[in-house]
Structure formats: C-alpha cells, structure tokens
Amino acid sequence: SCPECRRPMHPIRVVDKADYGMHSDLEYTAIEANKSFWTSGYPIEGAIEALMCDTCGRVQFYAKPKG
Secondary structure, X not given: OOOOOOOOEEXXXXXXXXXXXXXXXXXEOOOOOOOOOOOOOOOOOEEEEEEEEXXXXXXXXXXXXXX
C-alpha cells in the first residue's frame, strides 16, 4: 500500500526515450562500473521496477537484480 495515503499501488512500466524515438525499460549499473571498451556501454546489474498510487500519484522504484 502507498506510504502517503495507504491506498493500493499497482505496477507500472517506466520507459526511457532512447535514440531515434525508441523506448527501453530502465536498468541500473554499479556506481563504480566502467564502460566497456567494445560496446561503450555499462555492464547492467539489473532492471528497475516501479509501483504507482492512482490516488496521490506517488511512484516507488525497486531494483530487480539479474539472475
């Protein structure tokens, strides 16, 4: 339940607008991670999941490690 108003929260998908108008789900990496020489990207540790309260609009994020 929502910590603000105690109403139920439900899962939502938060998307990031990437290059050329493409969308992707949010992911995270370790703060000390270095970019890959080959891909120029960071190693992904896991996904970000979110819940939202329809009553007050609060959004909560949770890390979901790969595995």
